[in-house]
Amino acid sequence: MPLRWHLSLLTAAMVLFSMGAMTIVAYMTVSASLTASMDRSMEEKANSLLARTIDPLFVSKLNDEISLFKAYNPDTRISISPPGWQGTHGDVLPVPLELQSVTSGVKVSIQSLGGERLLAAGNEYGAIVVLAQDLSETHQLISALGVVLMAISAAGVFIAIAAGMVTASAGLKPISRLQRAVDHVTRTDELKPIEVEGNDEVANLTRSFNAMLEALQESRTRQTQLVADAGHELKTPLTSMRTNIELLMMLNRQGATGVISEEDRKDLERDVLAQMEELSTLIGDLVDLAREDAPRRELEEVELQEVLETSLERVKRRRPDVSFELKTMPGQVLGDPFALGRAVLNLMDNAAKWSPPEGTVRIRLSEVDEHTFGLTIADSGPGIAPEDRERVFERFYRSISSRSMPGSGLGLSIVKKVVERHGGSISVDESDDGGALMRVTLPGAPENGDRQTTAKDTAVPGAKGRGQVFAQRWMDRNKKDYQ
Template sequence: MHVGDQNYAQRGTKRRISLRTRVSLLSAACVAVVMALVSIGVYITVYNNLYRQIDDNLTQRASAVLNDPTVTNSAGQYLGYVTQLVDVRFDLVDAMGRDRVGRVTERPPIGPEERAVAAGTRSSSLRTEAGYRVLAVPYQYQPGLALVLAQPLNATKQALQQLAVVLALIGGGGILIAAVAGTAVTRTGLRPVERLTSATEHVTRTGDLRPIPISGDDELARLTHSFNAMLGAVAESQERQRQLVADAGHELRTPLTSLRTNLELLLSASRSDSRNLSEKDQMEIEADIKGQLDELTQLIGDLVELARQDAQAEAFERVELVDVVERALDRARRRAGEIEFAVSLQPWVLVGDSGGLERAVLNLLDNAVKFSPPGSAVRVSMYPLGDGSAVIEVADAGPGIADADLPKVFDRFYRSSEARTLPGSGLGLSIVKQAVERNGGTVYAGRAPEGGALMTIRLPGSPG
């Protein structure tokens, strides 16, 4: 990245607005919109009401004038309601807009609308002109004239201006209060998020997976609880990986050391100045090397299988468990030698990992064959329990499992005293447990009626 690009990225980072600021601005903006809508609504309502009152007042006065007879005195004829029109401008005008009453007050604004009413082309007119609300109606006592009344709007406009100022002050205060309240609320509400963010950064920086303290029971508390659960899962996974590496290193050390010793012995015997090994000793060393290589191959294969199951994604499908067990039996029979299998299977269906379950059953079958005496039979049965689960039982006629070993047989690299003299990596039953638990089941060990070991897998599902 060029220096200019770095500077641009830094400027973009500096200009980025924080979540707290965005929430505060959003709160203020929402209140501003609401206050603006309310203020506009109030202003329009008051405006219409005030003008409606003026219009109603003008209409009532015009009706009163038209319903009042004229009064005649020494100065001439006058409208009887003239004395009550002192606070408005009024006039009688003809179609040319000329005054026909003789001036008593200042004339109201006269325009084309009023002249049209006098000429009879309009029934009435109502308009705002030059700071007045002007009403014109036909004068019924003398055709060709219109009565014009004009109400000044100074007081109304002043009231509306004062209302606008009050609404502006209230709106501005509301926006300010909303901004302050939004800031306070976001500061309090986002404090757990800040703690969570700091914890995430701390985990990224140090790899420390200790859980975060939880306070409250709201959504953020549940988020923190979920994050702690994720940290726990990560910590458990790391611990399993460390344990697997440590155990694998321990198990690999013995065959590698023995293999190295045998190879060094063969190389030393091949030198011209060294004593030659007898053919029997050489054959024994070569057989020992071959056995150690086989042991290493099986151990590495089991380690790969464990790592694959640890990282395997959820890709479950409908599984016919009878088919799974029969495929495992076909593979086990090919390497069982003189050992027979007594099989009794009832249909069972579940949603799970077919390959993992087959490997688990095959490991139990191989384990039973390994401990069974020649000519004996391994009993394999599968049947439902009636509680929404079924069991797969694998029983042999071997020496069985000691009581002290029963709780540990599914631990990685654990081998009982009887099994240490037989080939194996100590990972077979651990792979069984991992595969079964991944499919929602359990596995446990016990004693078979035949006297040997009884391995039982219990899985959820339905009869099919």
């Protein structure tokens, strides 16, 4: 059933209930009022007749008085028993037993009997007057009133249905427009915003729908851009690797005429392995980037010191010719331990890659204030030009000086996403010896009893104890994500 019919029938049901209740109350009220009015009139007449029964002249002309009463009240029967009389005069009407022995005052009994309203009144002198008024006229009046009220109720219900249809159609018009817009999006895949009219709940719903369309369009744009950039970046190493592999295959065929030296062959093989490594790194970075765009994991308390020490262990194995200095302190942040570990590892890898042999990478974790940590990673490389410092966090961006180095241009973009997701910030500066200096701030809480750990050219003390479990969890989790 359409919604407009639901609303119309609901309105009609409410009107029907209200009108029915009003009809019943009005019917009962009018019926009781008419009956009470009749009773008062009959009681006044009975009292008047009782007062006259002590008049000897009235009693002597009793039959004439009864005839005169009926002439003025044709719908009423009457029976009178004067004081001291054993019988009654007039119509044959029943006399209640309680009126046959009245000791003082006037006693009245009223009841409905056989379509008549029967009123009997007696006094202490023994006089009794019984009146019986026909109720057919009253019943007709009450029935007519009931029919009129029922007709009014029925008309009110039909009017309510019509008004409900008009109101529902007018109220649901914006929803119908919203439905057509949704159908248009489904049919054409065009994420076009819907025009907002008014400031009611439907307008707010339309604004929310437009915000959803905008977010969907932005997500689609990011996805399209990522696919395009990834395809462009993957094409270069694949093309180079394919060329080298085809050359090696041609040289290894039987009857090949081309001959190259052993040194050239080894150079080709090293190029193929390097291109495979570059391709693997690029795919890993793309997976990390897609993971950052995926739904967020549940946050937990993360020990920053463990993250730094574990990441440093991994970087030191890759660059044994570079010195590392680590100054850290105990403290926790609420976040994703694997994402934070990946971001810190990317920063350390980047610093180690740009540092020359015998260079030094300086890592320092300090307390900015009671709610913020500051992490700095400085290298001894050529640094980043001021005009490139804002763009290094863009996807696939690589400055002119870095295009000859291996890398995908995604590492710092992933780092920025992780840091900002954890409520922090990252910026680029120049280190004391002219290299690059990465400044990261993260919200967190330092532990009581600050301590510092310094490592230079050796493994970090305590890393194999406290950090080994974290490292194993970090590597196991990443292994599952890549499968």
